[in-house]
Amino acid sequence: MSSRRGKFRIGLMVPFTNTNLEPDFALMCPPEFMVHTVRMGGYEEEAIPGADQMRGLGTSGLDEPLRLLNGAHPDVIVYGCTSATLTHGPSFDQSLSEKMSAMSGCEAITAAGALVEGLRRTGVDRIGFASPYVAEINSLAVSYLEKSGFQVVSRAEVDSALSNEGQGAMTPSEVFNLGLAADRDDIGAIVLSCTDMRSVEIIDALEKETGKPVITSNQALLAAVIRAVSWKGQLHGFGRLLSTSTK
Helix, strand or coil: CCCCCCCEEEEEEEECCCCCHHHHHHHHCCCCEEEEEEEECCCCCCCCCCHHHHHHHHHCCCHHHHHHHHCCCCCEEEECCCHHHHCCCHHHHHHHHHHHHHHHCCEEEEHHHHHHHHHHHHCCCEEEEECCCCHHHHHHHHHHHHHCCCEEEEEECCCCCCCHHHHHHCCHHHHHHHHHHCCCCCCCEEEECCCCCCCHHHHHHHHHHHCCCEEEHHHHHHHHHHHHHCCCCCCCCCCHHHHCCCC
8 A cells, every 4th residue: 555645746836925725725625635835936025916026926936946846746736826927928828837847847737827728628718807916917817818819808807906915815705796797798708817816715606696617716727737637536616617627
């Protein structure tokens, strides 16, 4: 019998102010998954997370975080910040994923890349977008998604520029209403972007209310992890994407 605890090991790279990605993975992950995390910097804690801040995180050095994470011998590496790569664009995101894979020796998944893959699995091309980001990042996110083949028909934003702590402090009810504001009759899916926003808890309710698939950063990350390790099972309670991710 193997002495290894857990069938699959997930290496999770988390922005150091993020307080929701790890709890979301704990909430969603099957018992066979062991999640090991390392925190990463590259931005100022007290500053409003604008485009320059997030671009800085995306280009910050990964050698030390990956070295520490590799000590757990993960089966897959997850880059747990959406805006850090979508502010640079799809080519940067793909290059970062390839770099992380080469440095770690295993498959690497980015949050932005997982969002796109999750959307592609819905089969829709007209979408609504919502996030807690500042307007500048939302515009870059829309550009990223449109370069990835989607038409962003509607966009919902928060009323004021939120700090890192403020983004993470949004309640599930506030997130639900933000997602609802992005809904329109002529879209096929709703995107809730941000690994530090409490989207996971309201996916089922928002899907029931709108009749549309809801794709969130953390849900899409786990769906991509499940496919990467070829886990066979069923996950319910976190939207259509996860209930069909093993098919």
